[in-house]
Amino acid sequence: MVLLLTNSQHDTTPESVMDWLSYYKQDFKRLHAENYSNWDLKNIKKVSTVWFWRWGFVKGLPQATVVDNEKNIITLNDNIRDENKMLSQYFMYLLKSKNWLSHPSSIDVNKLIVLDEAKAVGFNIPEYKIINSKKQLQNFKEEHGRVITKSLGNTFPLSSRECFTMFYTKEVTNIEAVSSTFPSSFIQKFIPKTLEIRTFYFNKEIFSMAIMTPNSEVDHRKYSKDLRKVPYQLTKEVEDKIHLLMETLNLETGSLDFMLGQDNLIYFLEVNPIGQFSMVSEPCNYFLEKKIALHLKTLHEKKH
Template structure:
């Protein structure tokens, strides 16, 4: 039986796949993080016998294929009683759940996984290093904590410089006036550098690549589904999230060169991922530059515009990996 681990509520990358599983009448069960802490079912985990028993029935040998998508992220939405210890309580409960889920992954490690828990967390710096070792071009990147070295890097790159978070941050900041601030990739110029203190928190600075267009590649176990994001007009935001909903963006199917596919395959094997959304840049000089891979990136827009039917592809992958 297929086990789907995802959000409790609707999730745009998960529920369309579930619709196909229902269409094919394939047995599956969906479990969310909330199911582990709410009273929807009685369960116990037997460490001695390495078994999971739900409502009196063992599922250790029933589950054969597991699709994990945005399961632990739901922990950020868990609410706790307001009080002086709410922050500490939230931290401890999330830590307890993290260790519980880690053990469940160990218990089911012999199953077929589409993205295991321990492969979700990607270190951006390590990823760029591995991508370079696999033959991919990556932007010149430095971690800097002082204005002197930042200015030197800025001059080395002829002023073509950006900054972005080191980690994969998805948070936001709410201001008292009702405004909300999010972390985005930002252009760094001489005026910004001059305004910085002599020393600051270690930050990621990167070469600003001259882009013809961006490419989002959905990778599924050796298969590539690339989408070129063509932008009408000369203006382009540094962070593509600001252009993604614009009417000036056109999503079209794209064919990667065989050598780039080989290098990306080598990268995905090296980091242990059998699926993910890969971001590339096509430069004005015709080169391909690797930016990042998101193990659980959204894919639905590219799938719809390019008629890839990726929700169907994922469902059929899960079904085809079930024992005969």
């Protein structure tokens, strides 16, 4: 059996891979972080291969809502998340002898370490600094001109009954409105671009797509409906660096973000170990869903 581990039942990306698994008559089961604790662990014996696709360690158990004060709610929910994390880790431990596509131990990457490793293999990296005061921010901006900020961690959307909030890369403009000190933040030099490049790395193959964006825009995700996306061929030199970086990071799969600057240089931005392959596959007809299904099929057959 092929076991698919996903974040929630609302994540539709794995469904295209499941369709191909069905086409190839593969036995599979999908579990997500919200319901895995209800699965009979005796079924683990039937599992040959595991595909780790987004798994919310902080989800799966209900949160507390009826407590005497807000501070206690936060503390109790932190305890619940810790309990669930322990359960999730044990569940992964029970699957340790299986064939894996993307193991949880290798996908929790640190963006700052990734930037260091990317620079070490020869990628161009826009200048950046970790800053926690207005004075530092002013100095960095005076040195580099336009600057941007983005999250260091894997942020999750904020939602309520009234709104849904995403975290985007944003240009820092009104410094006067910034407090004198603030939590440590990632600040990076703004590079005027010709286009953005999204690359999906899978099984030592590289699939790239160019995203045509307005030169002045910082984050293409805010304008996804108006973008032109076409297949893109990176140079052998850049692809060799990608192979070296992914091997260094011990990543079998991942989405890498680059941009082509107006200075005609390719800049490395980041790598997401669990990237949205469908956004590269569909516009470029790469059929990555089929390739992933075939790879899972091969892993399954190796166990038999």
